[in-house]
Amino acid sequence: MFNRFSCNRLSARTRRAGIFCAALLLSVATGLQQEASFARDAVTWIERYDEAIEEARKTGKPIFLEFRCAP
16 A cells, blocks of 8 residues: 655655755855856956057957947
């Protein structure tokens, strides 16, 4: 006869709960890591072209230019 509190059913619930907790912890850890990465790689806009060229030469990074039509 089936008993709803049998050891097999309880252990399956326990395993599912453990897997759920592990997945939750993994997703939280991944989110925190991405947040720290975004903060570290924050973009700093340089408004003056000559300053941007100087910074690009110092760091060896490329420049992204954005052209705007100012009224």
